Amino acid sequence: MTGTVITVTSGKGGVGKTTAVANIAVALASDGKKVVCIDGDIGLRNLDVIMGLENRIVYDIVDIIEGRCRTRQAMIRDKRLPELFLIPAAQTRDKTAVSPSDMVRLCDELRAEVDWILIDSPAGIERGFRNSVAPADKVLIVTNPEMSAVRDADRVIGLLEAEEKPTPSLIINRLNPNMVKRGDMLSVDDVYDLLRIDVIGIVPEDESVIVASNRGTPLSMDGKAKAGQAFRNIARRLNGEQVPFLDLEATSLWDRLTKLAGRK
């Protein structure tokens, strides 16, 4: 097996990197693929909470790198999806505990055992970011349809270009179709116009994301929530499938009826 390393990053904080990693990982693992997520945010770990695995942490990534445990021992298996693993970050250390070459070594070891390695990068463009992108085969940039997040995404894309990484793909998270329609939010086209990289996913704003994060059951595990569906589609696109983007426009019953009636 030769696994693919995917790093999810954004520049700006709070745009939904960790949520994206958890949901895409769940979607890939539901498809029978062997997936391991690595939390790259040493000192501010979150991925374990969102995946609901917080209370099962014994060893973390720094323990692997400093040789206190074997890689296997730090991989927490998700009981709901036996093909899904998490390597948590250390909470009591900082980014300098890991170096880019450590990450490359760890991922090379994991590549032999799993199909997908998903790295949750911390916000920013400093050490933690560099650690996370060093081993990446593919980078996904998460942004929100707002100016500051798009600017930061642009900066990160520039840094990846300078490091001669393959061109990243874009996830536009938390899109509110009604606000876009009113002209109060950047549209997908506006974002694309500035960044000019492939869009691999458009995820609508959805309250159930927060509920799911608090419960520790990523949305893409089940259910009909549109955001969960959008994340599952991203996973399918990563697998090389051609999946059309969700229709986020027709949200109200009336919209849908008029659409059905062909009046629009």
Next chain:
Amino acid sequence: MTESSLIQIKGIRDGLLVSLGEAGWPVVQRALLERIEAQPDFFKGARLSLDVGAQALKSVELTALRDQLSERGITLWAVVSTSPVTENTAQLLGLATRLFKPAPQRETASPRAASPIPQDKSGTFPVAKGIDDETALWVNKTLRSGTRIEFAGHVVVFGDVNPGAEIIAGGSVIIWGSLRGFVHAGAQGNKNSVVCALDLSPTQLRVADEIAIAPKRSGKPQPEVVRLKDGLLQAEPWIPG
């Protein structure tokens, strides 16, 4: 060549300046790392600027060195070089390429500094030597946020200039794409410099000593030229002829 003559270290206002001698890059790099290993406590936490001389370095080489330095607790913040290749690489990686910043405004045309490192306010560009007004830098890509291009001649960009990107040119700047970032044309005082773009909506624009911001545009973008007229920056539609 012995190791000590390859690596020369001195303290400057912004940390340590390491000048590297002439030798193959792997040799120089190894010598530098060995020197650091010999006195890890001296270097730990240091802000390092490198004068690499005429070495032409690509981004793999510079990123590798930067990462190796950062693993030893050293921050690489500047790379000074006489090679345009290295300079370009350093700018793409967000590293400084001049050790002293010129005063932000009122840069006047000044004689080029005699010393190899430009002093405060002299504001010469490192690539300035031997470049006349007819030389242009061809940039065949979109400049994203955080990129800074400095060039003593003209600059031609085949792509967009995004918000957060900066171009500082001694001559004119032509952008075959959208200009949404920052451009300073005629940075050394040339008032005849122009800026043109297919879609001109810069964050801020400067020609010589004049500063302007773009008014809100309504309607479809069209190619425009900005030039200094009667001491004011004026944009007008570009009409060939």
